[in-house]
Amino acid sequence: MHFDLADLRIFVHVAEESSLTAGAQRAHLSTAAVSGRIKSLEAQLExxxxxxxxxxxxxxxxxxxxxxxxRLILHQVERVKSEFSGYASDVIGHLRIFANTTAVIEFMPEVLSDFLASRPGITVDLQERLTSDIIRGVLDGTADMGILGIMVGVEVPSRLKTLPFSRDRLVLATPLDHPLTERDEITYEDALDYPHVTLHEGSTLFHYLERKALEFGKPLPVRIQVFGFESACRMIEAGVGVGILPESCALRYQDHMRLSVRHLSDAWAYRERSVLIREDHVLPGFGQELLDIITQYQSSRSLASTSG
Incomplete structure (x- = not known):
């Protein structure tokens, strides 16, 4: 039995798009041609x-x-290409990364700008996804790696390798004159008594906080939803509501905004920032380079923050 790699790529395109037409567009072929290739593959496999x-x-x-x-076959082909690309004058390759909101907004743009600037032959597809989608995407090979904050109660399948690279926690950001700033200890349940400034509904953080609110038997009291942490902090500063944010983000904006940042006493507010890859999948050389850069970048930032 002979497999054509081009047919396998076409098959994967169609499967991921759930559409012959969309799959054909990704493969730069006509729908009729793709349909014929799929039928030929079905006949070969019976x-x-x-x-x-x-x-x-x-x-x-x-x-x-x-x-x-x-997916495994195509990943291995990319691995072979990467191994031998050192003999060529340029490296050509592609990575797909699923990441949570914090990674997409906060640090991956800087990481990728430096990484891609010196590697013109590499392309990266960075997609913001929910935690469950990140785990599933890496598990089934849809994504080469995933970046997320693993919190209490989040289980990662044993088939995935978890590589922690920093620790963060969720905090409550409020205007300076807010009643909650007078309390010695603040819980998330306390914060649910006040209107909230949240990220958009497609964000990982929004879904996580909404689910935690329901565990207390309360709805998440959304006053306004925004795209991005800076917009959230500006709304909080203006007195629109309070907000739950990553500590690293809140402290950065506190430097030039009138914000109070308080720790939540809830145990689940701590999270381990981690990269996920499959145990049985070896990243191509440039993928491993990016993985190393992510780890070193966060370590250097943490060290700079501590020394400052």
Whole structure:
């Protein structure tokens, strides 16, 4: 049985897009050509790979199984290319990273700008995802690596390797004259009695805080939702509401805004910033370089913050 790598790539495109048309666009082929390649692959495997409907396509059990193998095969091909790319004048490759809101907004733009500036042949697809989607994406090979803050109660499958690189905690940010600033100890439940400034509903932090509020039998009292921590801090400073933010972020904006930043006494407010990769997946050389840069960047920032 002979597998064409191009057919496997087309199959993965269609599977990820749940659409022949969208998959064809990613492969830069016509829909008819992609449909023919998929049918040829099905004939070769003697298995139906997709259920087809007017809404798109959906993987069959055989298709799910092939998708796992196809991703592993294509990752290994990229690994081989990377190993031998040192003999060429340039490195060409691609990485897909799923990350939480803090990573996407706070430090990955700086990390990637430095990394990509000296590697013109490398492209990176950085996507903001929820914690559950990050874990699932790395597990099934949709993403090469995931970046998230692992909190109490979050379980990571044993098939994934967890690489902690810094620790952070969630804090309460309020205007300087807010009643909560007079308390010796503040819990998240205390904060739920006041209107909140939150990130958008698609953010990891919003979903996590909403779920924690429901555990107290209370809704998250959203006054306004914004895109980005700086906007949140400006709203908090103006007295629109209070907000739960990563400590590193809140302290940075506190330097030039009139904000009170207080620790939450809840045990789950601590989180371990970590990179996830699959145990059975070896990153290409440039992927390992980026992994090292992320770790060193956060370590150097933590050291600078301590010495300052």
């Amino acid at each position: 298995s139906r790979l997709f259920y087809r409907s007017s809404q798109g396509v959906e993987l069959t059990p055989a298709g799910e199984r092939l998708l796992q193998h196809a």
